[in-house]
Amino acid sequence: MLRIAYFGPQGTFTEQAARALAPGEDLTPYETVRLALQAVRDGAADAACVPIENSVEGVVPTTLDGLSDGDPLVATAETILPIHFSVLKRPGSGEIRTVASHPHALAQVREWLEANLPDATPVASSSTAAAAVGVVEGDFDAAVSAPVAIEHYPLEELATGVADVRDAQTRFLMVRRPGELPAPTGADRTSIVAAAVNRTGTLSDLLVELAGRGINLTRIDARPTRSNFGEYRFFIDFEGHVAEPRIIDAMTALRRRCHLRFLGSHPRADEVAATIEEGAGNQDFLDAQAWVDAVLKGEGA
Numbered sequence: 001m002l003r004i005a006y007f008g009p010q011g012t013f014t015e016q017a018a019r020a021l022a023p024g025e026d027l028t029p030y031e032t033v034r035l036a037l038q039a040v041r042d043g044a045a046d047a048a049c050v051p052i053e054n055s056v057e058g059v060v061p062t063t064l065d066g067l068s069d070g071d072p073l074v075a076t077a078e079t080i081l082p083i084h085f086s087v088l089k090r091p092g093s094g095e096i097r098t099v100a101s102h103p104h105a106l107a108q109v110r111e112w113l114e115a116n117l118p119d120a121t122p123v124a125s126s127s128t129a130a131a132a133v134g135v136v137e138g139d140f141d142a143a144v145s146a147p148v149a150i151e152h153y154p155l156e157e158l159a160t161g162v163a164d165v166r167d168a169q170t171r172f173l174m175v176r177r178p179g180e181l182p183a184p185t186g187a188d189r190t191s192i193v194a195a196a197v198n199r200t201g202t203l204s205d206l207l208v209e210l211a212g213r214g215i216n217l218t219r220i221d222a223r224p225t226r227s228n229f230g231e232y233r234f235f236i237d238f239e240g241h242v243a244e245p246r247i248i249d250a251m252t253a254l255r256r257r258c259h260l261r262f263l264g265s266h267p268r269a270d271e272v273a274a275t276i277e278e279g280a281g282n283q284d285f286l287d288a289q290a291w292v293d294a295v296l297k298g299e300g301a
């Protein structure tokens with residue numbers, strides 16, 4: 001049985017994602033994303049499930065930082081969950097003066113809180129489920145939690161289906177120590193971190209390598225390196241798999257330009273096939289290479 005670390009405690013959205021990505025495996029909650037990733041680095045877990053990106057609030061910065069620092073880890077799978085919340089309170093409790101949740105979750109229910117609990121003070125907690133634990137222990141009056149949290153904690157629902165934006169979604173990754181990559185499917189995502197030097201045009205040079213090969217980006221984020229003020233790392237996700245000739249060509253070009261960290265190539269949860277521009281398919285790259293090989297052997301010109 002695989003040992004899967006996940007961003008807990010029990011009852012987070014991440015636990016739901018871990019169950020979807022690793023059904024029947026041995027799941028262990030960790031209090032923070034960083035600790036879940038560390039468990040994989042230390043060998044205490046075979047893989048970790050962590051949130052990466054929300055359709056309303058954008059990236060989860062602790063996950064980006066956790067993946068770019070420390071020993072390398074690579075994503076081998078992803079899943080996307082619909083996100084709506086339940087507001088939980090102690091049975092029979094009265095006035096709601098504090099409402100706790102993960103900052104990402106609080107940001108997704110700001111309007112609902114203003115309209116429905118205008119006098120409650122929002123309090124940040126380490127996860128949506130940690131907020132529920134805090135309510136059980138009397139630290140807060142209410143928690144904005146994943147709907148499954150009600151199954152784990154002796155709380156009652158004040159409201160369900162809470163979300164400022166309908167159809168919000170969060171994408172979660174399963175990450176492991178580097179090893180065998182999942183096979184390409186034609187609907188894959190590759191993730192890299194590019195540490196580019198601070199000079200005019202660096203980012204544009206990197207993007208041109210991808211755009212020039214017809215490779216479609218699915219996300220780009222910048223995070224400070226945290227060592228030198230004003231220095232950034234770029235987190236770039238694009239369509240395709242590192243085992244494809246067109247992606248190999250792009251990755252080698254990027255590697256010549258900057259320091260790269262590979263964060264994985266894996267099937268997309270939404271199964272959207274890669275956009276292939278005319279003349280930029282894998283066969284086009286193979287044909288071009290075959291032509292050069294023939295020239296080298298004196299068999300063509």
Ligand SMILES: O=C(O)C(=O)C[C@]1(C(=O)O)C=C[C@@H](O)C=C1
Binds near residue numbers: 007127170
């Ligand atoms: O706290 C949780 O339940 C999580 O899984 C974390 C998290 C996040 O980091 O974005 C996951 C999904 C929701 O968007 C809110 C919180």
